[in-house]
Amino acid sequence: MEKQAIAKYIRISPYKAREITRLIQNKSVADAMALVKFTPRKAGHLVGKVLHSAVKNAVNDPESNNITEDELFVKEAVVGEGPTLKRFRPKARGVAGRIRKRTSHIKIIVSTYN
Secondary structure, three states: OEEEEEEEEEOOOHHHHHHHHHHHOOOEHHHHHHHHHOOOOHHHHHHHHHHHHHHHHHHOOOOOOOOOHHHEEEEEEEEEEOOOEEEEEEOHHHOEEEEEEOOEEEEEEEEEOO
């Protein structure tokens, strides 16, 4: 049984968020929660929220037969690239410097050990 959670348009670079999702793939939910909780990065907090949501989706599903968090593991954790906000900053000699504010789509799938 698989359940997923997706967070879209998160204001963090996909490169930075992928560092955390690579760590939690194929780990038990308890280990993954501990990793994101004690990671001193913004991405750890954001991925933790999506992971928590995916776990609650699996536990609270009426079709699942009383699944607990201990029976779940992170099957897939993917960070896709969202739209980029393009901004400009004035530079010397009347030149404009481009600033790209990147966004991410975070998708986490949890599954039971079968």
